[in-house]
Amino acid sequence: MAIKATKANKANNYQFAGASRRFTLRNYRWRELSLFIIPFLIILLEMTQLLLANLDPHSSFSTKSLPTIHDLIPALGLIGVLLAANILLSFTFPKADQLLLPLVGLLSGLGMLMATRLGPDTGVPDLGSRQLIWVIIGIVVCMATLFLLRRMSWLRRYKYTWAFLGIVLVGLTLVNALRTKNLNSPTHDQLNFGPLGLQPSELLKIFLVIFFAAYLSENFDILSEGTLRIGRFRLPPLAQLGPLALMLGLALLLFLGIRELGLALLIYGIFLCMIYLGTQKISYVVVSLLVFVVLGFIGYELFSYVQLRFQAVTFDVVNWQNWTTAQTNFAENQGLQIVQGLIALSSGGILGTGLGLGHPAFVPVIQSDMVFVAFGEELGLAGLFAILGIYLLLIYRGYRIAIEARDSFNQMLAAGLTSIFAIQTFVIAAANMKFLPLTGIPLPFLSYGGSSVIANYIIIGILLRISHNTAQERDGLG
Amino acid sequence: MPLQLDIFLLILRLLFIVLLYLFLMQVVIVITRDLRKSAVASVNTVDKAPPVLGHLVVVDSGPSNILPGTRFDLAPQTTIGRGPTNTIQLTDNSISSEHTHIWNRNNVWYVQDAGSTNGTWVNNQPAMDALPAKAGDIVQVGYITFKLTQ
Numbered sequence: 050m051a052i053k054a055t056k057a058n059k060a061n062n063y064q065f066a067g068a069s070r071r072f073t074l075r076n077y078r079w080r081e082l083s084l085f086i087i088p089f090l091i092i093l094l095e096m097t098q099l100l101l102a103n104l105d106p107h108s109s110f111s112t113k114s115l116p117t118i119h120d121l122i123p124a125l126g127l128i129g130v131l132l133a134a135n136i137l138l139s140f141t142f143p144k145a146d147q148l149l150l151p152l153v154g155l156l157s158g159l160g161m162l163m164a165t166r167l168g169p170d171t172g173v174p175d176l177g178s179r180q181l182i183w184v185i186i187g188i189v190v191c192m193a194t195l196f197l198l199r200r201m202s203w204l205r206r207y208k209y210t211w212a213f214l215g216i217v218l219v220g221l222t223l224v225n226a227l228r229t230k231n232l233n234s235p236t237h238d239q240l241n242f243g244p245l246g247l248q249p250s251e252l253l254k255i256f257l258v259i260f261f262a263a264y265l266s267e268n269f270d271i272l273s274e275g276t277l278r279i280g281r282f283r284l285p286p287l288a289q290l291g292p293l294a295l296m297l298g299l300a301l302l303l304f305l306g307i308r309e310l311g312l313a314l315l316i317y318g319i320f321l322c323m324i325y326l327g328t329q330k331i332s333y334v335v336v337s338l339l340v341f342v343v344l345g346f347i348g349y350e351l352f353s354y355v356q357l358r359f360q361a362v363t364f365d366v367v368n369w370q371n372w373t374t375a376q377t378n379f380a381e382n383q384g385l386q387i388v389q390g391l392i393a394l395s396s397g398g399i400l401g402t403g404l405g406l407g408h409p410a411f412v413p414v415i416q417s418d419m420v421f422v423a424f425g426e427e428l429g430l431a432g433l434f435a436i437l438g439i440y441l442l443l444i445y446r447g448y449r450i451a452i453e454a455r456d457s458f459n460q461m462l463a464a465g466l467t468s469i470f471a472i473q474t475f476v477i478a479a480a481n482m483k484f485l486p487l488t489g490i491p492l493p494f495l496s497y498g499g500s501s502v503i504a505n506y507i508i509i510g511i512l513l514r515i516s517h518n519t520a521q522e523r524d525g526l527g
Numbered sequence: 528m529p530l531q532l533d534i535f536l537l538i539l540r541l542l543f544i545v546l547l548y549l550f551l552m553q554v555v556i557v558i559t560r561d562l563r564k565s566a567v568a569s570v571n572t573v574d575k576a577p578p579v580l581g582h583l584v585v586v587d588s589g590p591s592n593i594l595p596g597t598r599f600d601l602a603p604q605t606t607i608g609r610g611p612t613n614t615i616q617l618t619d620n621s622i623s624s625e626h627t628h629i630w631n632r633n634n635v636w637y638v639q640d641a642g643s644t645n646g647t648w649v650n651n652q653p654a655m656d657a658l659p660a661k662a663g664d665i666v667q668v669g670y671i672t673f674k675l676t677q
Contacts, residue, residue: 083553087549087553090546098540101536105532109530110530151550151554202640269624403536403540428543435544442551456606
């Protein structure tokens with residue numbers, strides 16, 4: 050018996066620390082390191098460009114005007130943290146996916162640089178260093194997530210706890226917002242912990258994905274059979290649908306309560322993705338979409354601010370020479386954000402004005418909701434396409450991790466978390482370009498905002514852990 | 528002629544765009560190589576069906592209607608559960624949809640519970656974490672007891 054017990058312990062140790070014990074240079078994450086080279090160059094180059102852009106453009110260039118090491122400290126700090134993450138992961142989780150961190154690191158670097166550039170123009174001179182601190186905290190949280198998630202079953206087993214925790218956090222915010230009776234202030238969805246304003250809604254979306262993944266993977270067979278028939282559609286038994294609908298309904302109500310339409314849209318989109326992945330039935334998606342259209346129509350009729358958002362989408366900007374007084378009035382007041390955003394995009398052209406050389410600060414809330422436009426103006430169409438390409442690769446990699454995962458819970462979790470990035474990027478980028486009503490959700494990793502950066506890094510941490518578990522399972526414990 | 532600053536900034540900008548697309552290309556190359564490798568791997572696994580390395584023989588069927596003495600083949604990666612995606616599908620109410628995960632590494636079997644409701648044991652030890660097992664060991668999945676054989 051005693052011999053068996055030590056054997057079992059040994060096996061446990063191998064699973065959690067086996068790789069670190071047998072660390073060799075072959076195990077080092079060389080691929081990740083080689084993928085980091087170009088992002089680091091880009092970050093340094095753009096930092097230099099940003100510092101030079103403040104000088105007189107007609108002066109002659111000399112090596113003296115190049116920034117010193119001291120000026121580049123923010124960029125070097127970010128590079129150092131990313132390298133530290135690379136080394137730490139090589140020793141502890143060498144089999145975790147090697148593409149995620151370079152992609153995300155480049156996005157965070159660009160986000161940090163854009164915050165540095167926009168800070169002085171938006172009246173917060175230290176916006177860049179704040180964003181840098183958030184990114185560093187985010188990377189630390191990402192590593193912590195990797196270490197804390199020793200067993201994925203914790204996430205699955207306590208699914209109701211996670212979901213209720215998220216809902217209680219957002220509920221507190223709602224109470225807070227109602228108490229101050231200031232639903233129009235931009236920070237009404239924040240909870241203040243000392244000097245930090247956190248948005249619990251960012252965490253709620255992760256908790257909800259964990260809940261959906263756990264619930265759908267457990268009721269997989271029952272839900273995909275479908276027993277209730279309505280016409281040609283089969284609906285799942287109501288008992289199995291109940292908890293799903295309850296969580297979804299609570300989340301949607303909370304978001305409508307704090308007037309975060311964008312987040313409600315995001316949560317509903319994730320729900321659609323996951324129910325399709327979980328059941329592989331297009332009929333559920335069709336029914337859910339119909340429900341969404343009905344809900345959207347009710348929302349449109351009830352809330353004036355929803356109508357305003359839609360008005361901006363239908364607004365004719367191209368024909369600006371023949372605007373009536375009412376239209377001009379709209380463009381200068383309610384529609385200012387969208388119209389100025391489009392002007393900024395068009396002034397960027399194909400190659401952009403160059404970082405620090407445009408005038409994106411005419412657009413209200415440029416640093417978070419409209420940051421896509423700022424990139425469009427200063428990096429141009431070419432830069433925007435590259436950024437969208439980075440997002441595409443990130444999302445591809447996330448779904449790839451989902452496909453390779455070994456059980457349905459991990460698959461659903463990875464796919465659901467990746468869908469958060471996909472839907473969020475789509476909704477806010479489309480809104481910035483006047484294809485969808487503008488809603489206040491951040492562009493992952495590029496927008497300024499602490500909660501959003503940290504939540505996104507938690508997602509990356511979970512994805513890395515799932516990919517590590519899968520690879521370890523495939524290649525054995527040693 | 529001294530270099531004007533705005534010309535230098537233009538060069539930096541073009542360099543930036545070139546670097547961005549180089550990075551995208553590098554990532555795509557890594558991904559293609561990766562996909563090719565896993566395609567080769569999956570072709571190999573299609574060619575030879577997973578070898579049967581061992582068996583689970585039902586010793587005590589508990590409340591279920593599985594006959595004692597039934598033999599289940601064990602592939603190098605085997606999952607046991609009620610769901611249709613499992614290698615070994617056991618249709619009994621005491622079995623969770625994904626119940627137990629058994630895999631072989633260097634001729635040692637490892638048994639781990641896959642988050643089931645009724646648990647998994649190896650020689651009466653709960654297999655919350657991966658437990659090693661060898662031929663002759665008793666593996667209990669929910670209320671059904673198996674013996675691991677070669």
